[in-house]
Amino acid sequence: MSDGLLTGALGDVKVRRPRMLSPLREHLRDTMWFAPTVGLVGALLLWWVAEGVDAEIVRTLQDHEDYDSVKTLIGVSEDAKTVISTIGSAMMTFIGVVFSISLVAVQMASGQFSPRVVRIFVRSRITKSTLTVFLATFLFSLMTLTSFDSEKDPRIVSNVPLVEGILAVAMVLLSLLLFVAYVNGTLRMMRVGFVIDRIAREALRVAAKQPMERADDGAELGPETGRVTHQGRAGVLRDVNIARLVQAARRRGVVLRLLPRIGDFVVPGTPVFTVHGGAAPPARALRYSVSVGVERTFHQDLGFGLRQLSDIGLRALSPAVNDPTTAVQALDRIVQFLASVAPYPLGALPHRDRQGVVRLVQPVPGWTELVDLGFAEIRGCAVGSPQVTRRILAGLDDLLLLAPQERRAPLVRHRELLAQAVERTVPEAADRAFALLADRQGIG
Known part of the structure; x- marks a missing residue:
């Protein structure tokens, strides 16, 4: 999203339009990049730790002049190298299969049910978990291949990736289990009954957050003393940062009233807040308090x-x-x-x-x-x-x-x-x- 401004009618309040959904957790759940990225970083960290453990094992054996054990590890690692190479190439095939299945499932759901149900697939935990583990296994296997030492002399060799090989095999086993769960989950998401149930549960979760009290209307809030308008790009009002807005209003001693509902389409110049009881909060207090995007989300949207x-x-x-x-x-x-x-x-x-x-x-x-x-x-x-x-x-x-x-x-x-x-x-x-x-x- 490009940066935008919220301009106050009184006091010329200018607030940058938020770049992401608030809270951040809801925004990240609607993306497909975050979980795989975390998985890749985790794979690098795991490889770095495992490499250090392998190097320490070799150094300990060499310090004790147990060269027979080092030689045995070298022999085992040669066999493991073939397995790791196979794992690396197989993971790319699995990743392609997962990606293809996901595209077909999304296309069928969009055509048969509604384009708005695509977000169910995007937010699917099993899909993200499978893709994350597959990518992490692929990267871990590649990094493990770089750890193999071409030196055959047990007195000179610096590292034998024993722990790395065991972890790579364990990640492959986890990938296979996740693949089975992924296929089962994708088939469930292609059934209309499951899709309708997921939508209903999300909607009921939003409804459960509704407070059991009636809010004052505009007249009971007192006269309007300020107004904040949207000057960012046009889009759907997806979310408001309630905690930030309440804090800003409390510090100023005012009441803020949101004018558009969550899900309304707003254009530059659309009033988004009226201020009651004093001047509008300063610019930095309202920064990142409103999120505008291209589509509606469940987070605060009751309808x-x-x-x-x-x-x-x-x-x-x-x-x-x-x-x-x-x-x-x-x-x-x-x-x-x-x-x-x-x-x-x-x-x-x-x-x-x-x-x-x-x-x-x-x-x-x-x-x-x-x-x-x-x-x-x-x-x-x-x-x-x-x-x-x-x-x-x-x-x-x-x-x-x-x-x-x-x-x-x-x-x-x-x-x-x-x-x-x-x-x-x-x-x-x-x-x-x-x-x-x-x-x-x-x-x-």
Whole structure:
């Protein structure tokens, strides 16, 4: 990302746009370079330690004039050299296989489910672990080959890579085990049920972070005394560094209110914060507090899981795919997610400092918006599929039982709209009655 600025409307506050997602851990989980890089550095360190141990073993034997043992080690190392050379070439083949399988799996998932599920493969721990260990084994084998001494005289030889050879073989065994686990994990990720379950679990994890209290609205925060606007490149608001913003607001004695929601597209000049109760925090206090990228992430985005589940359901209902069962699976998780957030106070999240004073108010989707996101588009495409209409009705009925009284209106609205659409579209009365019969399995 290129550097950008956040400019305050009052006091000309200028803040550099962050270069990476905050916290750093979430950003690194969305990359494929970090884990292999750490693995390569670790392989170099392991080789350096093992080489020192091997050299110390040879020196100890030479000091004790145990040249027969040194000669035996030299003979063993000659056989090990052939094995290490084979390991080095085999690892490159394995790396190519892993890379090819990953590309095919990503392409199939993107075409069959949704382009937004590609991040599941990018964040896959087994994929990163396998690629990391393979690359580390390859590098360790190459470095081990450089440790072999061409001198045959046991009194002169400086190093015999015995420990290095044992470690190389151990890393190969670990690579084989990981390869089996990788193939199994990749096959699981190509199944729609597993992908939907992963999305739902990520979405529920975000929902579990929602505080069980209602934030003050803008009027209760007091008059607006400052504003901070975005002057970096255009992109999706991926993340805000809550701890940094709360700290900056506390030091200034103000309350910051985030204007766009996580997942909104912002362009240069878009207001991102309003300041209440005083002047805007200084530039260095707000530096790296906001992250803008090219796509949404799960980290603080409450609606992103529903967006992906809805996309999968819509693609399953398209004429090219015509897979209502997959749409029903997506609806199962949509109902599960909405049921989990039904008792939560939505619309805004209050973030407090250590003294319990609200310092940051972060907007999140409200209940009506989440219900519309989960049902509106699928409902519009489901009229010709009784399996899907029956599952939608069953899901709405379940949510009507679970949701508080004040949150039932959007559920009733979707139920009535679905019934009206079926009445208009399905000519036979028996088919209409069948399509409007609630069933949690769709047709089961």
